[in-house]
Amino acid sequence: MSAQTVVSLGGVSKEFGKGGVVALQDVDLEIGPGEFVSLIGPSGCGKSTLLRIVGDLIQPSTGNVVVNGKSAHQARVDRDYGIVFQDAVLFDWRTVARNIGLPLELAGWNREKRRGRVQEMLELVELTGFESHHPWQLSGGMQQRVSIARALSFDPPLLLMDEPFGALDEMTRERLNLELLRIWQASGSTVVFVTHSISEAVFLSTRVVVMSPRPGRITGIVDVDLPQPRSFRTREEPRFAELVRDVRRALRRGGGFEAEEDDHEEERLIVAEEGL
Amino acid sequence: MATAVAQRAPSEAYERVKVAAIEVARLLGVLAVLWGLWEAFKWFGEATELKLGSFQVNDRTLPHVHDIISTLFEPSRRNGPLLIDVLFDAALFTAKEAALGFALGATFGFAIAVVLAHSRLLQRGFLPYIVASQTVPILAIAPMVVVWVNPKMPEGLKDWGAVAMIAAYLTFFPVAINTLRGLHSADPRALELMRSYASSTWSILWKLRVPASLPYLFAALKVSATASVVGAIIGELPASVQDGLGGAILNFNQYYASAPTRLWATNLVAAALGIVFFLLVVAAERAVVRRAPEHVA
Numbered sequence: 001m002s003a004q005t006v007v008s009l010g011g012v013s014k015e016f017g018k019g020g021v022v023a024l025q026d027v028d029l030e031i032g033p034g035e036f037v038s039l040i041g042p043s044g045c046g047k048s049t050l051l052r053i054v055g056d057l058i059q060p061s062t063g064n065v066v067v068n069g070k071s072a073h074q075a076r077v078d079r080d081y082g083i084v085f086q087d088a089v090l091f092d093w094r095t096v097a098r099n100i101g102l103p104l105e106l107a108g109w110n111r112e113k114r115r116g117r118v119q120e121m122l123e124l125v126e127l128t129g130f131e132s133h134h135p136w137q138l139s140g141g142m143q144q145r146v147s148i149a150r151a152l153s154f155d156p157p158l159l160l161m162d163e164p165f166g167a168l169d170e171m172t173r174e175r176l177n178l179e180l181l182r183i184w185q186a187s188g189s190t191v192v193f194v195t196h197s198i199s200e201a202v203f204l205s206t207r208v209v210v211m212s213p214r215p216g217r218i219t220g221i222v223d224v225d226l227p228q229p230r231s232f233r234t235r236e237e238p239r240f241a242e243l244v245r246d247v248r249r250a251l252r253r254g255g256g257f258e259a260e261e262d263d264h265e266e267e268r269l270i271v272a273e274e275g276l
Numbered sequence: 277m278a279t280a281v282a283q284r285a286p287s288e289a290y291e292r293v294k295v296a297a298i299e300v301a302r303l304l305g306v307l308a309v310l311w312g313l314w315e316a317f318k319w320f321g322e323a324t325e326l327k328l329g330s331f332q333v334n335d336r337t338l339p340h341v342h343d344i345i346s347t348l349f350e351p352s353r354r355n356g357p358l359l360i361d362v363l364f365d366a367a368l369f370t371a372k373e374a375a376l377g378f379a380l381g382a383t384f385g386f387a388i389a390v391v392l393a394h395s396r397l398l399q400r401g402f403l404p405y406i407v408a409s410q411t412v413p414i415l416a417i418a419p420m421v422v423v424w425v426n427p428k429m430p431e432g433l434k435d436w437g438a439v440a441m442i443a444a445y446l447t448f449f450p451v452a453i454n455t456l457r458g459l460h461s462a463d464p465r466a467l468e469l470m471r472s473y474a475s476s477t478w479s480i481l482w483k484l485r486v487p488a489s490l491p492y493l494f495a496a497l498k499v500s501a502t503a504s505v506v507g508a509i510i511g512e513l514p515a516s517v518q519d520g521l522g523g524a525i526l527n528f529n530q531y532y533a534s535a536p537t538r539l540w541a542t543n544l545v546a547a548a549l550g551i552v553f554f555l556l557v558v559a560a561e562r563a564v565v566r567r568a569p570e571h572v573a
Contacts, residue, residue, distance in 0.1 A: 057468050077474045089465045093487045093566040106473045134566060
């Protein structure tokens, strides 16, 4: 592992229950600083599990996880990453500003410092003026922007995103894709992004990691050499279509297209594992 | 923008007055219907000489509503204060007992829920006994509570402190059960989020679990608010407390044959006290709970 690595996985496996489902098998992956890496694969390929192992929300059965040069546990304790889920998971009883300020509050920032940072984050996600709204007064896309602002509020070097735009409509999704790229470039953080969508993965990433199920493993890595910054035009370029084709082929090689779709199996296993 | 606000303001005030007027009209309507049903049943029962077992409708078993109301404004005894003054003082006394009982019971119930929410073992072990505690009739418990508790009470809490304990006994249970459920109602993703921030159990409790439980807590407090009034009234009987509504009910019960309207009037005041307690909880809920509309009970 080089000192330049933000996430380093070595031989990571995960089995849910004793002799149960093998969610991940022998995963090796290195992610460098400033990279935008997408994990793509059909349901049950363990991509959400992998993300949570990086975040120390689940323990791997075997293997080595190094985040920011330390153990995943220490990285979590040091608040080295921000996480965004498919649902915005905002606290109803808090205003937008206080939702964004939640991690700062937990880290012991004083009110004055929090207010300044929250304003910066509102500007970053273009929600200035909405600070005293409550989450239920916002659209799904706006809620997800709040959730991204919250994840970035304490300036973590790593951003973990678990299908953050999966529940949004296509138009909102494409707009937020562009916005996320802008935020990523402004913040300079490293992003690990779980998605179901091939074109989203290609559009956003510097690297697409293709995974396949039963047992979950990495079956291919596609380097995305599309120029930065990307725009609405990017999707219309011939190179974009070629890369989408490459990812699709890698998925097919891994048996991704034959996999039975059970969207909730992995989630159920994760919840059971955490004893929540 | 400013003009738009200025234009909207009067119509908003108008809307609010309209909503309030509709509420009042609805309340009066419901009261009128209840009054009508009462009087209709009384008229029907008397006209047909209806008998339900030993129950026979007449002025003694079912006085006129207007007689019950007017009793309130007659002297409670010869040259004494008006009945409504007597009952008002009694209601205040009972309210004091019920309020202390409610506060004790709600605090205790909440504390139990917090402890049980953090230990599956304790939850398994203790929950059955908490449930069992409520299957014992309050009338069987009340005299024992008085005997145990009263001698240990400081002078200021003599007698009525024991009554408050009985009210608390009825109050803690719904609060404990509902809060426990509410504390477990936090979104699993929200718990993951809090863990990703490496937050302490204490932070998770106060910043996530407790706020998430508030709709459940307030649903329980509404039940407990009225239960605490009932508990205080019942508790006054074995504690031989004369100053409250329980004492008044016992007293007027003895004179029921000659003055039935006084007991009815006392019941009316007791019901009003329960409603006041309930409305206070509703007001507190509106002030405290900030949740999406679909989460508010």
